[in-house]
Amino acid sequence: MASDGFRPLDEKSLAEYIKATPSLSSKLGNQIDDFQIKEVGDGNLNFVYIVTSPSGSCVIKQALPYIRCIGESWSMTKERAYFEALALKEHGRLCPDHVPEVYHFDRAMSLIGMRYLEPPHIILRKGLIAGIEYPLLAEHISEYMARTLFFTSLLYRTTTEHKQSVAEFCGNVELCRLTEQVVFSDPYKVSQYNHWTSPYLDRDAEAVREDNTLKLEVAELKSIFCERAQALIHGDLRTSSVMVTSDSTQVIDPEFAFYGPMGFDIGAFIGNLILAFFARDGHADPKNDRKAYKDWLLRTIEETWNLFQKKFTALWDKHKDGFGEAYLPAIYNNPQLQQLVKQKYMSDLFHDTLGFGAAKMIRRIVGVGHVEDFESIADTGIRADCERRALNFAKLLLTERRKFQGITEAISAIQKVHS
Amino acid sequence: MASDGFRPLDEKSLAEYIKATPSLSSKLGNQVDDFQIKEVGDGNLNFVYIVTSPSGSCVIKQALPYIRCIGESWPMTKERAYFEAVTLKEHGRLCPDHVPEVYHFDRAMSLIGMRYLEPPHIILRKGLIAGIEYPLLAEHISEYMARTLFFTSLLYRTTTEHKQSVAEFCGNVELCRLTEKVVFSDPYKVSQYNHWTSPYLDRDAEAVREDNTLKLEVAELKSIFCERAQALIHGDLHTGSVMVTSDSTQVIDPEFAFYGPMGFDIGAFIGNLILAFFAQDGHADPKNDRKAYKDWLLRTIEETWNLFQKKFTALWDKHKDGFGEAYLPTIYNNPQLQQLVKQKYMSDLFHDTLGFGAAKMIRRIVGVAHVEDFESIADAGIRADCERRALNFAKLLLTERRKFQGITEVTSAIPKVHS
Numbered sequence: 135m136a137s138d139g140f141r142p143l144d145e146k147s148l149a150e151y152i153k154a155t156p157s158l159s160s161k162l163g164n165q166i167d168d169f170q171i172k173e174v175g176d177g178n179l180n181f182v183y184i185v186t187s188p189s190g191s192c193v194i195k196q197a198l199p200y201i202r203c204i205g206e207s208w209s210m211t212k213e214r215a216y217f218e219a220l221a222l223k224e225h226g227r228l229c230p231d232h233v234p235e236v237y238h239f240d241r242a243m244s245l246i247g248m249r250y251l252e253p254p255h256i257i258l259r260k261g262l263i264a265g266i267e268y269p270l271l272a273e274h275i276s277e278y279m280a281r282t283l284f285f286t287s288l289l290y291r292t293t294t295e296h297k298q299s300v301a302e303f304c305g306n307v308e309l310c311r312l313t314e315q316v317v318f319s320d321p322y323k324v325s326q327y328n329h330w331t332s333p334y335l336d337r338d339a340e341a342v343r344e345d346n347t348l349k350l351e352v353a354e355l356k357s358i359f360c361e362r363a364q365a366l367i368h369g370d371l372r373t374s375s376v377m378v379t380s381d382s383t384q385v386i387d388p389e390f391a392f393y394g395p396m397g398f399d400i401g402a403f404i405g406n407l408i409l410a411f412f413a414r415d416g417h418a419d420p421k422n423d424r425k426a427y428k429d430w431l432l433r434t435i436e437e438t439w440n441l442f443q444k445k446f447t448a449l450w451d452k453h454k455d456g457f458g459e460a461y462l463p464a465i466y467n468n469p470q471l472q473q474l475v476k477q478k479y480m481s482d483l484f485h486d487t488l489g490f491g492a493a494k495m496i497r498r499i500v501g502v503g504h505v506e507d508f509e510s511i512a513d514t515g516i517r518a519d520c521e522r523r524a525l526n527f528a529k530l531l532l533t534e535r536r537k538f539q540g541i542t543e544a545i546s547a548i549q550k551v552h553s
Numbered sequence: 554m555a556s557d558g559f560r561p562l563d564e565k566s567l568a569e570y571i572k573a574t575p576s577l578s579s580k581l582g583n584q585v586d587d588f589q590i591k592e593v594g595d596g597n598l599n600f601v602y603i604v605t606s607p608s609g610s611c612v613i614k615q616a617l618p619y620i621r622c623i624g625e626s627w628p629m630t631k632e633r634a635y636f637e638a639v640t641l642k643e644h645g646r647l648c649p650d651h652v653p654e655v656y657h658f659d660r661a662m663s664l665i666g667m668r669y670l671e672p673p674h675i676i677l678r679k680g681l682i683a684g685i686e687y688p689l690l691a692e693h694i695s696e697y698m699a700r701t702l703f704f705t706s707l708l709y710r711t712t713t714e715h716k717q718s719v720a721e722f723c724g725n726v727e728l729c730r731l732t733e734k735v736v737f738s739d740p741y742k743v744s745q746y747n748h749w750t751s752p753y754l755d756r757d758a759e760a761v762r763e764d765n766t767l768k769l770e771v772a773e774l775k776s777i778f779c780e781r782a783q784a785l786i787h788g789d790l791h792t793g794s795v796m797v798t799s800d801s802t803q804v805i806d807p808e809f810a811f812y813g814p815m816g817f818d819i820g821a822f823i824g825n826l827i828l829a830f831f832a833q834d835g836h837a838d839p840k841n842d843r844k845a846y847k848d849w850l851l852r853t854i855e856e857t858w859n860l861f862q863k864k865f866t867a868l869w870d871k872h873k874d875g876f877g878e879a880y881l882p883t884i885y886n887n888p889q890l891q892q893l894v895k896q897k898y899m900s901d902l903f904h905d906t907l908g909f910g911a912a913k914m915i916r917r918i919v920g921v922a923h924v925e926d927f928e929s930i931a932d933a934g935i936r937a938d939c940e941r942r943a944l945n946f947a948k949l950l951l952t953e954r955r956k957f958q959g960i961t962e963v964t965s966a967i968p969k970v971h972s
Contacts, residue, residue, distance in 0.1 A: 293733060293779055294726055301723035307716040314712060314878065323883040346890045353880060353894060360712055360879070361782050459733065460779075461772060464742040471765045475772060 139242030142198050145171045148183055157238040158247045163189030178203045184250055191250040210308055214389045215244035217306040221391035225282045232278040234384055251377045251384050258376040259506055262410040265427050272437035274383035280445035283396045286366035288460040289450055300363040303392040310392055317497050318356035322349055327502035334518030338525055339500040351532050355489050363393035371402040397486025405491030407435045409507050412524035416511030432545050439541040447476055485535050492532035499525045527551040558661030561617050564590045567602055576657040577666045582608030597622045603669055610669040633808045634663035636725040640810035644701045651697040651802055670796045670803050678792040681829040682926055684846045691856035693802035699864035702815045705785035707879040708869055719782040722811040729811055736916045737775035741768055746921035753937030757944055758919040770951050774908050782812035790821040816905025824910030826854050828926050831943035835930030851964045858960040866895050907954035914947035946970040
């Protein structure tokens with residue numbers, strides 16, 4: 135064991151660890167000799183074990199001091215587990231319906247024990263690729279975002295509490311730097327890890343690297359990302375950070391969490407739905423009517439924003455005479471002004487959302503980490519076509535976002551690019 | 554002595570303290586029995602002692618756990634001395650010509666020993682009231698602001714360094730809250746401590762409390778102040794925080810320092826110069842109509858901004874291939890783009906400056922703490938006239954600032970304001 139109390143586990147040593155940890159063994163019904171451990175194998179950053187027994191289950195996540203899918207050559211502080219556990223607990227407190235419960239956290243071991251999201255839970259991204267509709271997705275994800283973002287912002291809190299939390303999460307700088315690199319930097323220059331569907335998108339990738347207008351916009355978004363401590367955001371709210379069934383939506387993997395701009399979370403989710411939309415033509419077969427699913431995706435994008443706005447402003451209304459210090463009730467003391475204030479806030483947040491969503495889309499097409507939505511399209515020509523349409527829409531969104539008054543306009547624009 | 558090692562000093566106990574502290578007694582030439590101590594008596598927040606001996610001098614500043622000019626009924630953490638000392642040292646490192654040297658810092662005693670700015674140094678505000686021109690003021694203050702703001706921003710630093718500093722200064726939250734209250738809140742509501750030249754400005758004060766447009770703008774500025782960690786700002790850069798001779802400009806009292814918006818510092822200084830302008834008619838007498846001085850003030854405002862912009866962008870150019878992470882050189886890799894980027898950055902900073910300057914002006918007229926520029930105008934009617942013009946200009950600036958393309962438009966608008 136290292137002097138800091140850390141040792142990487144495997145299936146065998148994990149079994150011993152669980153037996154020695156009551157908060158975990160109790161979740162397995164204390165049947166200490168009758169449980170199975172399986173490492174899931176597809177984690178980008180961490181090792182993830184599913185532990186099942188006849189009377190219970192849990193998931194164990196351990197961070198090693200490097201990025202798993204790259205190897206020891208890309209070091210990444212294992213303290214990320216601390217910030218993930220903190221965010222899981224805080225977001226879980228604010229929105230228990232949509233965050234798996236944390237059973238155990240061992241800081242020295244960078245190890246989290248939490249609820250196993252049992253089958254039929256699957257990663258949302260896979261469900262979208264398979265063309266499955268999730269009727270409660272917009273309702274659930276908007277609930278998660280509205281609650282986690284509102285309650286950790288100055289709309290609800292005092293600056294004293296807020297600054298203390300901001301200071302703590304400044305410690306998660308390494309994960310922030312990863313985002314700064316892969317979202318706001320790499321796609322806009324020649325980078326070792328960039329790739330794209332070649333040769334089809336060679337010129338498109340080059341065009342991104344040479345687009346002054348895009349770079350100007352991205353600089354502004356990067357500045358907001360690096361400097362604006364607006365709320366405790368998940369930090370990587372893509373469709374593979376969500377696990378779903380037809381009536382359950384669970385948000386996982388908040389290891390990138392820190393106090394940043396709200397629009398980064400909402401934009402990540404909506405941006406990923408838009409990618410799923412553009413990937414659709416590469417997945418359906420001629421016998422299947424793709425149109426119905428594409429319509430569902432567009433409606434879901436629309437409902438996600440509209441429900442988020444509705445729930446967020448409802449929370450704001452409900453707590454407007456509370457301790458939040460952004461809009462003191464003694465100043466913002468009449469309905470007309472409160473309405474003006476909300477309109478401006480939500481409008482600015484909407485434009486942030488579109489900007490961050492667009493940036494996240496661009497990086498998934500010409501950057502280092504791609505998305506299965508496109509990668510699973512076998513025919514490279516068809517894949518490139520889908521990706522190009524998505525890229526062109528993302529560029530439009532990034533540069534023209536302030537002209538969109540509402541989500542319906544954004545949806546119409548998607549449809550235009552698509553046809 | 555309290556268990557935390559703190560005890561408030563007076564002239565007598567300070568003498569003993571100095572004798573026991575080599576870094577201080579050495580500044581007095583070690584003449585341990587031949588120095589004089591005088592408490593200056595006009596500090597708002599702290600006790601300030603001038604210590605002089607035949608062969609040296611220093612200033613001792615001690616923070617008590619309350620606001621001095623109010624009393625024990627308004628507690629304020631004495632840790633503010635720590636943040637002041639850290640900032641004096643950092644800003645002093647970056648701009649030694651315009652920051653008094655720190656000789657000694659005792660954290661437990663909340664005590665700073667620093668260079669005594671000997672006569673003829675006076676507080677700039679007093680010089681402006683007296684109608685004294687300072688030919689090097691714009692040059693010096695723009696140098697101070699350009700260097701302190703540039704070198705503590707992401708234009709120069711990595712996000713790793715930046716976030717660590719941001720986290721540290723989150724600890725100065727109590728001083729930030731004071732600003733949040735007196736600048737961004739109190740003037741816009743009925744507050745116990747608000748006052749104004751009554752009855753002349755009764756309706757003007759009421760109009761501010763009922764102006765929805767002002768409140769909307771102020772909310773946005775407050776949000777930036779509370780959330781945007783752009784650079785290590787002085788935090789209270791008014792003309793009472795600067796000491797001057799005809800060829801020396803020294804910035805003092807950075808106890809409000811934290812990582813906030815750059816425009817707050819520049820706006821504070823320029824806003825106070827604008828207040829000084831509007832107060833001139835109240836200082837005119839038959840021998841001196843202050844017309845020439847008003848022109849000098851307008852030119853100084855222009856030069857301050859123009860020289861700041863010039864020096865700031867020159868530093869940016871000089872270090873553009875350095876370690877700063879806001880604009881990676883491999884992305885912002887052509888002169889046309891670099892020019893676009895600078896233009897946008899400086900334009901946004903200019904508009905922030907105008908907004909924060911306006912807010913600082915408004916609070917000095919209808920809020921808790923006024924400025925000697927106006928308070929020293931004996932005739933209440935004349936004072937109110939000057940204040941009303943300043944207030945009307947500030948309101949214009951706050952609501953219309955984005956329409957001003959450059960500083961000359963601002964200085965042209967100033968003399969046109971009527972009461």
